[in-house]
Amino acid sequence: MSPIKDPAVPPALQDDKTLPVIIYILLALGPFNGFTAVIGAILAYVSKAAAPEWMQSHYIFQIRTFWLWLLFSCIGGVLVIAGIGLVILAAVGIWAAMRCILGLSWLLKGQAYPTPRNWMI
Numbered sequence: 001m002s003p004i005k006d007p008a009v010p011p012a013l014q015d016d017k018t019l020p021v022i023i024y025i026l027l028a029l030g031p032f033n034g035f036t037a038v039i040g041a042i043l044a045y046v047s048k049a050a051a052p053e054w055m056q057s058h059y060i061f062q063i064r065t066f067w068l069w070l071l072f073s074c075i076g077g078v079l080v081i082a083g084i085g086l087v088i089l090a091a092v093g094i095w096a097a098m099r100c101i102l103g104l105s106w107l108l109k110g111q112a113y114p115t116p117r118n119w120m121i
Helices: 018-033 035-048 053-078 085-108
Strands: none
Touching: 018 035, 018 053, 018 085, 035 053, 053 085
């Protein structure tokens, strides 16, 4: 299934996957430093409106990944005191990495992410 061309978006931007790839990489690095995930989320928010519909699903997925990663990381950080927080933080890091890998695979195939608002994988 090829992506639908949006006449309102210049042809050069229709299939430009560079920025979404960069955002996926920034999000994947987020569990290690946090700062890159914030940059990735900002870029996804800024780029979402001008993107074609199939690519908007990736931006929605990236934004959702960031907010869920932040939420679960905060929960894990608080629960470090109880001893289970490190396990939660490790699981959240693996979860975020898997979402980024799956998102990249759909993006590189030129297809919309099928369930961008899902919180699982």
